[in-house]
Amino acid sequence: MDQTQEDAAQRLAEIGQKMVAAQNRFGPTVPPCQLVAVSKTVPAEKIAPFLVAGQMVYGENRVQEARDKWPGLRANFPSVQLHLIGPLQTNKTRDAVELFDCIQTLDREKLAASLRHEMDRAGRHIKYFVQVNVGQEAQKSGVTPAETVAFVHLCQQKYGLDVVGLMCIPPDGVPAGPYFALLAELGHKAGVSQLSMGMSADFVTAIAMGASAVRVGSALFGARG
Ligand SMILES: *Cc1c(COP(=O)(O)O)cnc(C)c1O
Numbered sequence: 001m002d003q004t005q006e007d008a009a010q011r012l013a014e015i016g017q018k019m020v021a022a023q024n025r026f027g028p029t030v031p032p033c034q035l036v037a038v039s040k041t042v043p044a045e046k047i048a049p050f051l052v053a054g055q056m057v058y059g060e061n062r063v064q065e066a067r068d069k070w071p072g073l074r075a076n077f078p079s080v081q082l083h084l085i086g087p088l089q090t091n092k093t094r095d096a097v098e099l100f101d102c103i104q105t106l107d108r109e110k111l112a113a114s115l116r117h118e119m120d121r122a123g124r125h126i127k128y129f130v131q132v133n134v135g136q137e138a139q140k141s142g143v144t145p146a147e148t149v150a151f152v153h154l155c156q157q158k159y160g161l162d163v164v165g166l167m168c169i170p171p172d173g174v175p176a177g178p179y180f181a182l183l184a185e186l187g188h189k190a191g192v193s194q195l196s197m198g199m200s201a202d203f204v205t206a207i208a209m210g211a212s213a214v215r216v217g218s219a220l221f222g223a224r225g
Pocket residue numbers: 038040061085086169198199200201215216217218219
């Protein structure tokens with residue numbers, strides 16, 4: 001193994017061990033918590049060693065960037081699962097439905113309608129998380145906590161979307177635990193089982209609060225420029 005390949009395998013092993021330790025400590029989930037490797041801004045040649053090391057689930061926050069990077073990588077790794085973790089405009093839903101296996105940022109009815117239309121057109125089935133603006137911050141996307149349950153049901157019932165869970169990005173600079181707990185409570189009320197929460201700095205806390213998926217970028221790929 002060359003050095004780059006060895007480094008990728010080692011970083012994956014380290015994060016994996018921390019995840020397993022957290023799950024053993026706080027109560028394992030079935031299936032085990034999933035690692036979504038956040039590869040935004042990471043060039044394809046730096047993602048490749050992680051694919052070779054066996055990491056198959058990735059998160060990107062921009063449709064255009066994913067479209068530039070992933071078709072080439074996927075040609076060699078067809079089992080890759082791509083998650084969209086950034087805001088989605090309705091004029092990009094056609095590309096998003098083509099590229100992504102899961103969209104974690106569903107947060108308004110117009111988007112739900114557009115995604116339904118594009119999935120039917122493409123004959124593709126994708127999964128969804130509803131994004132919740134847990135800190136009710138003006139600059140962040142997501143439905144409010146109070147709107148969450150009704151919005152999940154609207155997406156499922158009116159648009160037939162396969163909403164599997166909730167996703168959040170808590171406020172910076174304050175402990176995330178209470179926000180993760182809020183997301184877990186809302187997921188329970190909405191009747192969805194998956195929770196996408198926790199990033200490089202706080203994924204252990206997220207697992208303690210019941211995360212089914214953590215989204216880890218810089219701890220795997222290094223600091224973004
Ligand atoms: C960038 C990003 C992450 C990963 O953040 P790190 O701190 O680098 O682990 C997770 N989730 C979302 C929505 C992001 O945009």
